[in-house]
Amino acid sequence: SSWNVASMTVSNGEIRFVADGLQLTVTNDLLITGSGRLELGGNQYTNFKGGLRNINYTPSNGPTLTVNGNLMLTNGGSLVIYAGRTNNAAATNYGALVDVKGDITITTNTWIYPYSQLTNGGSVLFKAINLRIQTPNAGFDANYKGFQKAVAGIPSYGWGPGGANSLCGGSYGGLGGEFGSGYSPGPTYGASNAPIDPGSGGGGYSGGGEWPGGNGGGLVRIEASATMTVNGSILANGEASSKFSGSGSGGGIYITCATFAGDATGLLEAKGGG
16 A cells, blocks of 8 residues: 555556555656556446446545656556545545656657546546656547446436436536437536536436446646646547437546647647547
């Protein structure tokens, strides 16, 4: 549940630390490279009915990763964080924390995957001095990693404040798609200038078959005390639904920094599922 190490390199392999409330501290640099994959949290899985596959998630207390040097992802490396629940308190309104005292650098074909808690919405907070997504085909991927989709059934609501009824799309800043009388999307929620919530799940449907809704988009939340550079992608899209059910709403991208930089290859996207 607690480990302090001088430095760490993850290369050509995958490792997951699953302890509830994990505290991992790296005194110097953390390097993830050579298709290495470091996963924190995700200590349980569930198989929602409706033909959904097993889903890793953190049911209670999320992990904390502290790096006193720099965090670097290169050559196909990836970092996966499964957030736990949040109590929404002002000082701790997140479900997992990546606190880097130096810089975070993300290069070609490397990704950070932040998963929100699928029924509570607790999400990952990233802190650094400078955060650089240096190239295309690299960045943060929170697609479909928000509130959980609805399972099949009538009625069958998606999770989240904007979770939709059967057949309807999840809501967030705007209303999800409507189906007709007696079926309605959830209410809008969140703040446009401080979006700290993930997107909500779409409604499921059962009628001659079972069709789950779409997951909401996740949340990418970053605090960079100096410069945030986006030459790659930050993605938090909602999942498109299956046949007769509702899609998930787009998630959130919330960045605070002193300087925001990037070039024409930079992309920030948080669309609802089609």
